[in-house]
Amino acid sequence: MAEEKEKEKTPYEVLESAVKKNQQWTSWSTHTTSHTKQPDIHGGTDKVFEIDHDEYANCQKQDDGYYDAASWDVGDRGQFRIVYVKDKMYQLTGYSANAPAPMVGHIGFRAFELSKKALEANRQPISMNEAFKETDLFEATQTKEGDKTTIAFQLKDSKKFQDFLLNEDKDNERTETLDNGLEVNKDYYTQYDFTYVVDKEGLVESYSYVMTEKYTEDKEGTYSSEVTFYNPDQVNWDVETIDAIFDQIPKDQDEGDFTTDLTFTATKPEGK
Numbered sequence: 134m135a136e137e138k139e140k141e142k143t144p145y146e147v148l149e150s151a152v153k154k155n156q157q158w159t160s161w162s163t164h165t166t167s168h169t170k171q172p173d174i175h176g177g178t179d180k181v182f183e184i185d186h187d188e189y190a191n192c193q194k195q196d197d198g199y200y201d202a203a204s205w206d207v208g209d210r211g212q213f214r215i216v217y218v219k220d221k222m223y224q225l226t227g228y229s230a231n232a233p234a235p236m237v238g239h240i241g242f243r244a245f246e247l248s249k250k251a252l253e254a255n256r257q258p259i260s261m262n263e264a265f266k267e268t269d270l271f272e273a274t275q276t277k278e279g280d281k282t283t284i285a286f287q288l289k290d291s292k293k294f295q296d297f298l299l300n301e302d303k304d305n306e307r308t309e310t311l312d313n314g315l316e317v318n319k320d321y322y323t324q325y326d327f328t329y330v331v332d333k334e335g336l337v338e339s340y341s342y343v344m345t346e347k348y349t350e351d352k353e354g355t356y357s358s359e360v361t362f363y364n365p366d367q368v369n370w371d372v373e374t375i376d377a378i379f380d381q382i383p384k385d386q387d388e389g390d391f392t393t394d395l396t397f398t399a400t401k402p403e404g405k
Contacts, residue, residue, distance in 0.1 A: 144273040144284045145266050151331045155258045160193040160368035163258075167358035174348050177313040191368045192258065199256040200370050217379050218255050222247050225378070243388040258362060259337055262286075262327070270294050280333035288325040291347075295321050317348040324355075338362060 142150070155161075165188045173180040190203035201216040217223045227240040247255065254260045265271050270293055271286040288294060298320040299305050310316050324345035332338040341359040348354065383389065 144275040147275060147282065148284050148329055149261055151335055151337045152259050152261050154336050158258055158365045160366055161258050161362055162364035162368060163190045164361045165358060170355045172352040172354060174315055174317055174352055175311060177315060193368045193370050194256050200372060200375055217375065218252055221245060222252065222255055223379055223382060241390050242382050264297055270297060282331040284329045284331065286327045288322060291321060291323050294325065321347050323347050
């Protein structure tokens with residue numbers, strides 16, 4: 134009797150296998166481009182803010198921590214961000230006078246209290262979105278061209294997806310009232326489409342998304358981004374120096390500013 138043909142993997146299973154391979158990296162680099170179109174719902178005006186972002190980052194994880202240092206240009210200046218994840222997630226941001234140039238002096242910090250699951254997700258190059266497994270929420274497809282496989286998830290039902298996202302919210306309310314009195318939808322997306330490219334080695338090479346969040350009948354925000362991975366297992370930060378910087382952050386504050394002798398150069402990762 135002939136062997137039964139192996140069951141073909143679903144797009145979600147193919148992506149899940151690839152993501153697990155990426156998560157074996159101890160370090161990596163990313164290039165991220167993004168565009169944001171955001172209505173002024175908090176200011177209560179008819180303004181619409183648009184922001185383009187072009188960022189390079191080097192990332193490294195260890196058994197007891199994670200380090201992500203990114204740099205990008207802002208006009209004729211450079212900006213940097215360093216993210217540090219251990220028992221909390223901390224973020225430092227600063228500027229240079231010219232880009233690229235050493236980043237010194239005034240630096241702002243923010244601390245984030247995250248669940249253990251969220252902390253672990255922030256230590257990974259990429260994580261699975263469990264919503265993509267729900268076939269009543271997303272249409273999943275996969276196509277192969279040459280030695281690359283493209284996997285796409287397209288939102289099918291905005292209302293059901295809102296239910297899914299609000300599932301862990303204690304009050305489970307579909308709307309919230311902002312400080313200015315405007316009532317807006319919570320987690321209501323009319324578009325939430327992700328595309329992943331898996332290479333011949335079975336790794337996620339890049340991914341992109343377009344999300345449209347509908348706040349009110351006449352106000353919505355659109356967010357798009359593309360992320361490309363490179364330099365796997367080739368990044369090596371001086372983590373002792375970074376640890377020493379983060380040790381200066383007041384442990385009883387969630388955000389603030391401080392002066393440090395940190396020097397960080399806003400240059401693109403090697404090879405870019």
